[in-house]
Amino acid sequence: MSSTTVSASSGFRLPRWAIPAGATIGFVAAYVIFRGTATLPHDDEAPQFLAVTDLREWIDDHRNDNPFFLYFLNYIRLGVGALHTLFQTVLYALGWPGITGVMGALAWLAGGWRTGLLALAGVSAFGVLGLWQSSVDTLALVGVAVLLSLVIGIPVGVWAGLSARVRRTVTPVLDVMQIMPTFAYLAPLALFFHIGAPAGAIATMIYAIPPAIRITALAVAQVSPTAVEASTSLGATRWQTLFKVHLPLARSTMALAVNQTIMMALSMVVIANLISAPGLGGDIIRGLSRAQVGIMLPAGVAIVVMAVVLDRMTLATARKDPRARTRRTDLAVAGALAAAGLALIPVLPAVWPENVTIDVVAPVNDAVRWAEENWYAVTTGIKDVTTYALLNPLESLLTSAPWWLVALAALILAWRVSGVRAALTALACLLAIALLGVWEHTMQTLTTVTVAVLVTLVIGLLLGVAAARAPRFSAIQRPLLDAAQTMPAFVYLLPALALFGTTRFTAIFASVIYAVPPVVRLVEDGIKGVPPTVVEAAVAAGSTPGQLLWKVQLPMARRAILLAANQGIVMTLAMVVIGGLVGAGALGYDVVSGFSQRTDFGMGFVAGVATVLLGVMLDRITQGADRRTSPRKRKMS
Amino acid sequence: MGDSPDSAAITVEGLWKIFGSGAQKVLAGDDRNLDPVALREKTGCTAAVRDVSFEVRPGEVFVVMGLSGSGKSTLVRCLTRLIEPSAGEVRIDGEDVRAASPARLREIRRHQVSMVFQHFGLLPHRKVIDNVAYGLEIQGVPRQERHARAAEILSLVGLDGYAGSFPDQLSGGMQQRVGLARALAVDPQVMLFDEPFSALDPLIRRDMQAEVIRLHREVGKTMVFITHDLSEALKLGERIAIMRAGAIVQLGTAEELVGAPADDYVADFVRDVPRSHVLTLRWICRAPEPGDPLDGPELPAATPVKDAVAVASASSLPIKVVADGELAGVVDRDDLLAFLAGQDPHSVRANA
Known part of the structure; x- marks a missing residue:
């Protein structure tokens, strides 16, 4: 698979950015032309959902015979x-x-x-x-x-x-x-x-x-x-x-x-x-x-x-x-x-x-209300910026693009990043999602996950790099990370809900604080794992601290960073789905309503399957990137 | 040694490096004179470099030799402040390195002094050519220019055709050639070698030593070479400093070390060196005695003793040892045999 890319870049002597740029222009053009066609809008009464609901009815009727x-x-x-x-x-x-x-x-x-x-x-x-x-x-x-x-x-x-x-x-x-x-x-x-x-x-x-x-x-x-x-x-x-x-x-x-x-x-x-x-x-x-x-x-x-x-x-x-x-x-x-x-x-x-219990329900609710009222400007500011700058444009892009264009984009991306096998897996997952009738909700969930992962990675990289370069900062941060990692996922929804109420952003906030600790840790360990001899050689050559970071430490921590991205995606997806309970909507909400309402069981079931498919797709794309160490086949010692 | 401080490429004076939290306190007091073990027990500090002074002449290959833990690697890192010295003075090309600002220090590291490392320190994610060009890249040299320079240097170290490889595709010896090329690419005045060949196989090591000698002849850089291998030191070094427990115990030419070890430690070191390969006729010649015929063969004073054997066996007359066109002394068959049999040349010299 890499032979084609290698010959393309070294044979024709095209500048390195030419192919990605050309592909991007192609996609933009295709989007402009085909926008609004071949979208797969959501339908609560899709035949796929009804079939599963019927299956459940049948099983419940025949459970005992x-x-x-x-x-x-x-x-x-x-x-x-x-x-x-x-x-x-x-x-x-x-x-x-x-x-x-x-x-x-x-x-x-x-x-x-x-x-x-x-x-x-x-x-x-x-x-x-x-x-x-x-x-x-x-x-x-x-x-x-x-x-x-x-x-x-x-x-x-x-x-x-x-x-x-x-x-x-x-x-x-x-x-x-x-x-x-x-x-x-x-x-x-x-x-x-x-x-x-x-x-x-x-x-x-x-x-x-x-x-x-x-x-x-x-x-x-x-x-x-x-x-x-x-x-x-x-x-x-x-x-x-x-x-x-x-x-x-x-x-x-x-x-x-x-x-x-x-x-x-x-x-x-x-x-x-x-x-x-x-x-x-x-x-x-x-x-x-x-x-x-x-x-x-x-x-x-x-x-x-x-x-x-x-x-x-x-x-x-x-x-x-x-x-x-x-x-x-x-x-x-x-x-x-x-x-x-x-x-x-x-x-x-x-x-x-x-008589030896304390009742905290009312005081906590009051405190939350106080926070809502007093921090309104800040929290709403953060929420609105994210929503209007990132969430809405991306969501409208993904939902208004033809499904085949999205699938093609995913195929090419996965191919470039992780090779042909991951690309085919990703394509198969997307096609299955389209067939299951939950395309639109999956695209919405994908939007939320993408934004959350981006935020997680930015914060995780910053904190990880800071920790790797300042031992004192690391010493303060470590116990906090340790504590954060013992907490069950659900707990992270608490502060998110308290600060942001029930919105799409709540799930993003929760998944960011849920996924940041392992990302920070992986990045920090990755940078600290760069052999000291290499760092010393770079310093001896007269690198500035910035050059050391960008040219030596970050490239050499590539595997750890990709692993961090992979972990971040998997954790974020899990949390975004749970976020369906607090306003994230889309697949998560479908799953939850599948439990609470018998008639929606089919939709919930199918949404659950779609979540798994989405997870497998994202995981394969990033995991492949982690395994492939460089454009050429070689072993890293 | 004879040169004034200003003409030296590197001047080191009273250099100390003490690891540990109380380093400055140790330096200020009498504890500095304790031996390292006692110092460690008393204060918890480790003295790695203790009051070291030397000068390296421009274009010279200066070797620092010592066993592991003798402080030689710390010493070489103190020269460009990869390790911050605790006290003393380091001047490179007349400039006080210890007073340099971080930016100035980077300039020194970029343009004046480059270093070759024991474990190569190559960047595994970059191709060989980009490794070699790294020093130029961080100076801001444009891509085309630095690649041209790197390709030039690669052929100088015999790595034509490997520019597109990754370091881990090369053997250890070739990787160190890349390290060498990287250090050469920035055209420094001084090159520091920190045990560059000790991780290599003996045969490869010999090749690489020959390579360094050849490069030194071709590019004429000042080199400071750290090693724990005596034969390497003798082969490469114009002058050799032997370090022990952080201090220099003897500094001199190979001949001086082998011929006149300063103490038992050095004597122990050089015991197994084949003396006839290292010592020259200058070392064993004596003043002609009355009756010595002076019409025998002539040899320069810098001839190793072993090379005089063939001449002596061809002629029974005493060999005339000539330095700077003047007669420095004579050596006859008896002198040579006595020397080869292991008798102290000093007794021979004492007669002179």
């Missing part, structure tokens, strides 16, 4: 349901004293007194926020989902770590699972597993399983081949080598897999509420749909607290020296905590007493 459902899917549903009930029963039986005591004890064992106290305070916070019941429901759901993810994910991961062939088979599946926006799972799951806690647990599990498999596989594959060889040469069987060499050596990395699985589960469990899973998600979604930050905030805080507590507990376990023995005092304290908690169960009420 079709053998596939009767003997297979319903049993899975029942099994997961039973497990969830078990978790819930145990947690309810422990009551708040029991849960607090046991969590405190576990955390103390995992990470000493700091983590122990953090867990005690965190669990109490659920009660103080008045969200005890929902928090426990969430905990139960997360528990089931994580347990299932690990039971399935760790063996698969170990297998993938041991066998390159399995790894090659599993990796593309995981890739697609990870770029799929969270919403997209829900509709098909509702179709097969109905709605409620079991369906929610399964949705959460699907979302949380990729890191379990990926990191376990990595952990096992990283085990020193010398150690494995030594074990084999002593005559160990494969199982003996697995249990005595691979698993012990992979232990601490595998604990990270557990950590990541829990974090993913926590961010999905909220969304699972859309298919009627119980828990904190209910409050958040209620707050989002009514645009009331006061309702959302306590639930958001509770989710963050849960995330921080579980994160610290698992990270502390992962970082622990496997040879260190638990100290006797720690054991004693943990035992005492657990015993005290359990002993208090009969004494204290199982549900958190109402």
Whole structure:
């Protein structure tokens, strides 16, 4: 594929900008001539949507007489349901004293007194926020989902770590699972597993399983081949080598897999509420749909607290020296905590007493209203500039251009950036979207994503470069980035909603603050990864700091920056779809209304599929750019 | 050495580099005289360069030799302030480098002093020609002009036909030729080499040393060459400074180092050097004794001892050693055999 481009640029001696410029002029001309023709306007009653809605009706009617459902899917549903009930029963039986005591004890064992106290305070916070019941429901759901993810994910991961062939088979599946926006799972799951806690647990599990498999596989594959060889040469069987060499050596990395699985589960469990899973998600979604930050905030805080507590507990376990023995005092304290908690169960009420809660709904709503009124000029200014300067022109361009012109542009862009395979994938995705009847909404979502990604990349690059060049700035920024990355995606909608109300811009703002941290980190690491010898050589040649940045550091960090763009796109897309709840409209809104209104189910389902297609398209285009290191085929060391 | 400071290409005087937070305090007090290990224990600072002074003459190849950790790489970086010296004076072409503003310092780095690095420091995302032209590019030389110059330099270092390659497509030796070409392209007065060949295979290294000698003959740059390889130092260096623990222990020609090591450390270093290859007749000749026939063959004083062996075996008469047209002394077969057998030439010289 590159041979054509190379011969074109070196054979004819055209200036470098000639081809892109010519292509741009061609597209502009085509747009002017064909503008308004062959657009695919949205139709709520499209036959594709109705067919899916009908399918759902049929499945709901035959859920209990079709053998596939009767003997297979319903049993899975029942099994997961039973497990969830078990978790819930145990947690309810422990009551708040029991849960607090046991969590405190576990955390103390995992990470000493700091983590122990953090867990005690965190669990109490659920009660103080008045969200005890929902928090426990969430905990139960997360528990089931994580347990299932690990039971399935760790063996698969170990297998993938041991066998390159399995790894090659599993990796593309995981890739697609990870770029799929969270919403997209829900509709098909509702179709097969109905709605409620079991369906929610399964949705959460699907979302949380990729890191379990990926990191376990990595952990096992990283085990020193010398150690494995030594074990084999002593005559160990494969199982003996697995249990005595691979698993012990992979232990601490595998604990990270557990950590990541829990974090993913926590961010999905909220969304699972859309298919009627119980828990904190209910409050958040209620707050989002009514645009009331006061309702959302306590639930958001509770989710963050849960995330921080579980994160610290698992990270502390992962970082622990496997040879260190638990100290006797720690054991004693943990035992005492657990015993005290359990002993208090009969004494204290199982549900958190109402009179020690604080009600924040009204004050928070007031504060938001105050912010709305007083910062109106600034927030509206930002919002309007973005809307009129970027969003509206781009959207009208994409929706008024003929579909084939957009597809052609995507094809050529993908070809140039990532090669022929990515181009064909992108084209196939766009054609499928056109056939599904959601072209116009997809173009609107694409507009939002494009603008959000641009803003994210600009901010991310600036902060990343600043951090790479000023160690002091980096030292301040790092902990903030760390904290930002442990927070579930949903939380980012809170400030966005508070500042901007329900508009298209809200989703953009939320996705920018959601996606900036990893972008900053990748850019910073990329620039810092430039070998010091090269930097020194450039300085010795008399480069100014600016020349060093533009001619050496940024070009050499190209891979990291492209990876950052890729990450940014995937994260932004996920957030923009969630933004459908707060005024982003388009695909996200279709998905949400598909859950809330039975007659719109088909449209929601199809919109979910279109989101995935859009995600795959964007991912392939940028990922290819990352893999291809230069116009010529060569390996980078 | 005989030259006045103004005619020297590089003058270094009382140069110190101490790493660590209390560097200035150490310099101000008596701690500066502690040896590096004791200093580190007492203050946590590391003295990398300690009170180093030398001059490099224009067009000279000046070699700094020492083991790893002796401070030689730090020293060469202090010359253009890639590492900021803690104290002392550095003058390049008479200009005080330590007083230069950042902009002036960049000008010095761009036009006067260029550097070749141990690990090449090439830009992997640029073609060879653009790597070579990098120094000109950042000076603002137009594309066509700098490419023409870079192509010229590439053929000078024997890399014709590789202009369009990327650095990682070349072997280590060729990559270092690119590094060399990049340093040459800006036509500097001084070239600094920081162990440029130590990452290369021995055979390639020999080629590259020959290349540097050839280039020095052709372009006549002042060169400061850092190495930890004694044979490299002896081969390239007109004068050699041996560094140990941040200080120069001896500075002299190869002959002076091998013939009269300043201390046991240097003596240990040069022990395995084949002395007959390094020392010249000047070193072993003696004043003619009465009765020595003075009609034997004549050889210049700068002839290495090994080259005199063939002459001595062809004629039984003592060899006349001539310097500047005058008789410097004589060497007969016995003197040569005694020297080759490893007896101290000083005892021979003592007779003179």
